[in-house]
Amino acid sequence: MRQPARRSAALTGAETESTESPEMPRTVDRLPNDDRTNGWSALLAARQPRPSLQAQLDVDWLIVGAGYAGLAAARQLATQQPGAAIAVVEAGVVGENASGRNSGFAIDLPHSSSPSDAAVEQGRHVIRVNRFAVDALDRLVAEHGIACDWNRCGRYHVAVTDAVAAESLKSYAHNLDAWGEPYEYLERGALRQRLGTDYYAAAVYTPGTHLLNPAALVRGLADSLPPQVQLFENSPVVEADLHGDSPSVRTAQGRIRAGKLILAVNAFSQSFGVYRERQVPVLLFASLTRPLTDAQLASLGSDDTWGVTPAHGVAGSTLRLTQDRRLMIRQGFEYSPSLRTNDARRAKAKAMNLDLLRRRFPQLGAIELEHFWMGWLAVSQNHAPAFGRIAHNAYAASCCNGSGIVRHTAAGMLIADLALGRQNPLIDDFLVEGTANYIPPRPVRDIGVGLTLAWDMWRGRAEQ
Ligand SMILES: Cc1cc2nc3c(=O)[nH]c(=O)nc-3n(C[C@H](O)[C@H](O)[C@H](O)COP(=O)(O)OP(=O)(O)OC[C@H]3O[C@@H](n4cnc5c(N)ncnc54)[C@H](O)[C@@H]3O)c2cc1C
Numbered sequence: 025m026r027q028p029a030r031r032s033a034a035l036t037g038a039e040t041e042s043t044e045s046p047e048m049p050r051t052v053d054r055l056p057n058d059d060r061t062n063g064w065s066a067l068l069a070a071r072q073p074r075p076s077l078q079a080q081l082d083v084d085w086l087i088v089g090a091g092y093a094g095l096a097a098a099r100q101l102a103t104q105q106p107g108a109a110i111a112v113v114e115a116g117v118v119g120e121n122a123s124g125r126n127s128g129f130a131i132d133l134p135h136s137s138s139p140s141d142a143a144v145e146q147g148r149h150v151i152r153v154n155r156f157a158v159d160a161l162d163r164l165v166a167e168h169g170i171a172c173d174w175n176r177c178g179r180y181h182v183a184v185t186d187a188v189a190a191e192s193l194k195s196y197a198h199n200l201d202a203w204g205e206p207y208e209y210l211e212r213g214a215l216r217q218r219l220g221t222d223y224y225a226a227a228v229y230t231p232g233t234h235l236l237n238p239a240a241l242v243r244g245l246a247d248s249l250p251p252q253v254q255l256f257e258n259s260p261v262v263e264a265d266l267h268g269d270s271p272s273v274r275t276a277q278g279r280i281r282a283g284k285l286i287l288a289v290n291a292f293s294q295s296f297g298v299y300r301e302r303q304v305p306v307l308l309f310a311s312l313t314r315p316l317t318d319a320q321l322a323s324l325g326s327d328d329t330w331g332v333t334p335a336h337g338v339a340g341s342t343l344r345l346t347q348d349r350r351l352m353i354r355q356g357f358e359y360s361p362s363l364r365t366n367d368a369r370r371a372k373a374k375a376m377n378l379d380l381l382r383r384r385f386p387q388l389g390a391i392e393l394e395h396f397w398m399g400w401l402a403v404s405q406n407h408a409p410a411f412g413r414i415a416h417n418a419y420a421a422s423c424c425n426g427s428g429i430v431r432h433t434a435a436g437m438l439i440a441d442l443a444l445g446r447q448n449p450l451i452d453d454f455l456v457e458g459t460a461n462y463i464p465p466r467p468v469r470d471i472g473v474g475l476t477l478a479w480d481m482w483r484g485r486a487e488q
Contacts, residue, residue: 048265048266048267048268049263049264049265049272049274050263050264050265050266050296050297051262051263052260052261052262052263052264052295052296053295054292054294054295054362054363055115055260055262055292055295056115056116056121056260056292056363057363057364058116058117058120059397059398060120061395061396061397061398062119062120062124062125062239062395062397062399063310063311063312063352063394063395063396063397064119064124064125064128064237064238064239064240064312065119065120065124065239065243066395067237067239067312067348068119068237068239068240068243071117071118071119071243071247073117073118073257073258074246074255074256074257075256075257076256076257076258076259076275076277076278077113077256077259077275077277077278077280078277078278079278080278080279080280081111081254081278081279081280081281082109082280082281082282083109083110083111083254083280083281083282083283084105084108084109084110084282084283084284085098085101085105085108085109085110085111085282085283085284085285085286085443086110086111086112086113086271086272086273086280086281086282086284086285086286087101087110087111087112087113087285087286087288088112088113088261088264088273088285088286088287088288088289088296089112089113089114089115089121089287089288089289089290089292090112090113090114090118090121090242090246090255090257091121091122091123091242091288091290091428091432092123092242092245092428092429092432092433092436093288093290093421093422093424093428093432093433093435093436093439094112094114094286094288094289094436095112095118095242095245095246095249095436096160096245096432096433096434096435096436096437096440097286097288097421097436097437097439097440098110098112098249098253098255098436098440099245099249099250099253099436099437100436100437100440100441101253101440101443101444102249102250102252102253103250104440104441104444104446105444106250106252107252108252109252109254110252110253110254111253111254111255111256111280111282112249112253112254112255112256113256113259113261113273113275113280114255114256114257114258114259115258115259115260115261115292116257116258116260117257117258118242118243118246118255118257119239119240119242119243119246120239121242121399122290122291122399122400122401122428123238123242123428123429123432124238124239124242124243125238125239125310125397125398125399126238126310126354126399126401126428126429127238127310127331127342127344127352127354128173128235128236128237128238128241128331128344128352128429129179129233129234129235129331129333129342129427129429130158130161130233130234130235130236130429130430131154131179131233131333131427131429131430132151132154132155132158132230132232132233132430133147133150133151133154133200133203133205133230133232133233134146134147134150134151134154134199135333135337135426135427137195137196137199138195139195139198139199143199144199144202144203146456146457147199147202147203148203149452149453149454149456150453150456151203151205152450152453153431153434153450153453153454154430154431154434155232156434156450157430157431157433157434157437158232158234158430160433160434160437161174161234161241161429161430161433162174162234164244164245164248165241165244167248168244168247168248170240170241170244170245170248171240171244172236172237172238172240172241172244173235173236173237173240173346173347174234174236174241175234175235175236175329175347176231176232176233176234177231177233177234177235177329177330177331178229178230178231178232178233178331179229179230179233179235179331179332179333180210180215180218180219180224180227180228180229180330180331180332180333181193181196181227181228181229181230181332181333181334181335182215182224182226182227182332182333182334182335182340183224183225183226183227183335183336183487184223184224184225184336184340184486184487184488185225185486185487186225186226188225188335188336188484188487189225189226189335192335192336193209193226193227193228193335196228196335197209197228200228200230205230205232206230206231207228207229207230207231208228208229209226209227209228209229210226210227210228210229211225211226212224212225212226215227217325217326218326218327218330219326219327219330219332219345220323220324220325220326220345220385220387221326221384221385223383223384224332227332233331235329235331235344235346236429237346238429241429256275256278259275259276259278260275260276261273261274261275261296262274262275262276264296266285266287266296266297266298266414266415266418267415267416267418268416268417269416269417270282270283270417271284271285271415271417271418273285282417283417284417284418284419284443285417285418285419286418286419286420286421286439286440286443287414287418287419287420287421287422288420288421288422288432288436288439289422290400290401290402290422290423290424290428290432291303291305291306291363291400291401291402292363292400293402293410293420293422293423295363298414298420298422299410299414299420299422299423299460300465301462301463301464301465302404302410302423302459302460302461302462302463303402303403303404303410303422303423303460303463304359304361304402304403304404304463304469304473305359305360305361305363305400305401305402306357306358306359306360306400306401306402306403307356307358307359307360307365307398307399307400308354308355308356308357308358308398308399308400308401309354309355309356309370309373309374309376309377309396309397309398310342310352310353310354310355310377310396310397310398310399311352311353311374311377311378311381311393311395311396311397312346312350312351312352312393312394312395313350313351313352313381313391313392313393313394314350314392314394315348315349315350316349316350316351316388320388320389321349323387323388324345324385324387324388326345327345328345328347329344329345329346329347330344330345331343331344332344334487335487336484336487337357337426338357338477338480338481338484339357339480339481339483339484339485339487339488340355340484340487340488341353341354341355341380341488342354342355343384350394351381351385351391353377353380353381355373355376355377355380355488356373356376356398357477357481358477359470359473359474359477360400361466361469361470363400365398370396370398373396373398374393374396377393377396378391378393380488401424401425401426401428402422402423402424402425403423403425403426404423404425404460404461404463405460405461405463406457406458406460406461407425407457408423408425408455408457408458408459408460408461409421409422409423409424409425409431409435409454409455409459409460410422410423410459410460411423411435411438411439411454411455411459412439412442412459413442413443419439419442419443420439421435421436421438421439423460434450434454435454438450438451438454
């Protein structure tokens with residue numbers, strides 16, 4: 025089944041512009057660069073990637089990017105149009121992308137929120153979308169037996185200092201009350217018992233977050249796609265024509281032309297000339313220790329497995345004790361317009377990861393990092409997604425703002441619905457904060473974003 029071209033499709037509320045004039049085709053100027061350091065996939069058995077694209081294809085639907093967004097879009101299209109030909113092209117290998125490199129928190133609630141009636145009301149919409157996506161993932165994990173340590177053990181949203189506890193956690197607790205969500209407010213002594221550290225002044229514990237191995241989850245989602253979805257790995261798109269009646273892409277050895285295209289490349293949207301003035305790429309760093317010894321685990325005296333997210337989103341650190349007894353830390357939040365970094369920066373970030381773990385767990389003695397890696401995501405100035413129709417037959421779901429396991433699972437399903445013309449009220453829920461707003465171009469942006477992040481980091485330095 026091939027989609028007829030629809031020249032006069034009505035615009036929808038989710039329509040946004042690609043911010044690029046329709047010259048075509050366009051060379052994709054910055055490709056993902058897999059540095060083969062992802063700790064999560066290093067813990068898994070080897071996986072055979074799907075073959076790369078080596079043909080000229082015509083399909084009904086083409087999805088670029090096989091992270092949570094692209095895979096969810098492909099599955100949703102296949103469910104709604106079982107006879108459609110659907111292709112997914114992925115630059116690298118599934119699980120080595122940001123979707124496989126993150127901290128593994130599938131969060132059901134707004135990440136945090138300000139103390140206002142508007143934030144409470146918006147939060148209700150966010151919760152509807154997040155629960156919809158968590159439930160979808162929960163079903164897929166069970167249905168396909170995806171072994172990814174999927175575990176609903178909740179999360180501790182923490183403040184290191186009393187000031188941030190009073191400012192952020194109290195208002196978060198107030199909003200949880202308004203939403204009727206269960207939680208516990210825990211202070212230092214109680215946290216010492218649960219987490220094995222007295223580093224934190226306070227935390228709000230909510231029970232609905234799932235913790236997981238993200239590389240295992242995204243691999244499992246790719247390997248259980250319906251049969252009419254063809255996935256091509258190791259197939260970077262080097263040229264794209266998003267604007268024609270039949271959008272098309274070219275890879276080193278192939279080409280695909282489609283009835284409709286969905287771009288799901290998150291931080292790499294800018295390389296396609298899309299959302300360049302709506303979102304910025306941000307670089308994060310993470311590490312996993314070796315499994316703790318019996319003696320180290322005993323000295324921790326904590327719960328078996330737990331996850332901590334920082335109330336100070338920019339300066340703070342995400343932390344986990346995994347089911348296989350490793351500590352994971354994620355720290356750093358760096359404006360990274362080039363989508364590249366260097367060894368000196370990596371070495372500094374790795375040393376910082378280690379130092380922050382030692383500060384929290386001095387009783388463990390020597391802590392050794394077994395894996396260190398990094399990954400890019402995209403954020404907007406107003407924390408809203410970049411989502412919608414970007415050309416006549418092209419759509420994009422981008423700008424995860426840091427919580428894409430759940431939000432971009434939803435975004436993928438919802439962008440598919442939008443492209444199919446399905447009325448799904450969750451699209452309005454997803455866009456409750458609007459879409460990503462305008463950010464001035466470089467070099468003004470470099471100064472503005474650089475200074476804002478540096479200031480946030482400095483102000484939040486006690487929350488590291
Ligand atoms: C260190 C770190 C920790 C994080 N922690 C969490 C967390 O705990 N919880 C959470 O919810 N989120 C977390 N995130 C964010 C989360 O990983 C992202 O929101 C999520 O991966 C976005 O999914 P996506 O499918 O939109 O994008 P991606 O996972 O980035 O997938 C986009 C895909 O597009 C592909 N692509 C790009 N360019 C091309 C091209 N030219 N041709 C073909 N394919 C291309 C890429 O290779 C990639 O596979 C974290 C991110 C990082 C980096």
